[in-house]
Amino acid sequence: EGNPIVAGMRGLLLVGALTALLLAVVACLAEAALAARRRAPQFAILRTLGMTGGQLGRLLLGEQLATQVAGLVGGALLGALVLTATLPFLAVGETAGADPATLGVPPAVLAVDGWRLGLLGAVLVLACGVGLGLTALAARRLRLGQALRLGDD
Numbered sequence: 555e556g557n558p559i560v561a562g563m564r565g566l567l568l569v570g571a572l573t574a575l576l577l578a579v580v581a582c583l584a585e586a587a588l589a590a591r592r593r594a595p596q597f598a599i600l601r602t603l604g605m606t607g608g609q610l611g612r613l614l615l616g617e618q619l620a621t622q623v624a625g626l627v628g629g630a631l632l633g634a635l636v637l638t639a640t641l642p643f644l645a646v647g648e649t650a651g652a653d654p655a656t657l658g659v660p661p662a663v664l665a666v667d668g669w670r671l672g673l674l675g676a677v678l679v680l681a682c683g684v685g686l687g688l689t690a691l692a693a694r695r696l697r698l699g700q701a702l703r704l705g706d707d
Contacts, residue, residue, distance in 0.1 A: 571674075575674060575677060575678070578678060578681070579677065579678070579681040582622075582678070582681045582682050582685045583681060583684065583685050583688070585685065586618075586684075586685030586686065586688050586689045587685075587688060587689075587692075589689060590688065590689040590692035590693065591692070594692070597610060597692075597693040600613075601693075607693070607694045610690070610693050610694075611690045611693070611694075614686060614689055614690055614693065615686060615690075618682065618685075618686045618689070622679075622682045626675065626678060626679075
C-alpha cells in the first residue's frame, strides 16, 4: 500500500472499469432509442394486424431479454478470458515480468469479488431495463397512420 506505482495502477484499472460501465449504459440506452425509431414501421404493422400493446411489449421483452442475456454472458466470459491472459503481466515493480517460480512466490490467482460483480451486473440490467421501457413506451405511443405512410423518411 505504500508503493504509489501500485496504487496508481489500481486507480487506473478502477477508472477503466467505471468508464467501460458508463459506456455500456450509454450504448444500451442509445441502442434502445435508435431501435425504437428504426422499427416504428414494424411496430405499426403489428399493431394494425391486431397485436395489442401488451403483446407487443412481451414480444419486445423476449427479444431484448435474449439479446441482453447473451451479451452479458458473452461479455463476462470474454472478460474472464482476457483477465486470465493478462493478469500475469499486470505486475508492477522489481518483480514485473519475472517467473513466480524463480522468486519463490506462488503464481497469480484470479479472485472474483462477487458483490461488486453482482453490483456491476445489476447496473447493466437496470440500464437495459430502462432501454426496454423506453422502446415499449415508444411502441405504445406510436401513431399508426404516420408510421405507415410511405416515403415519409
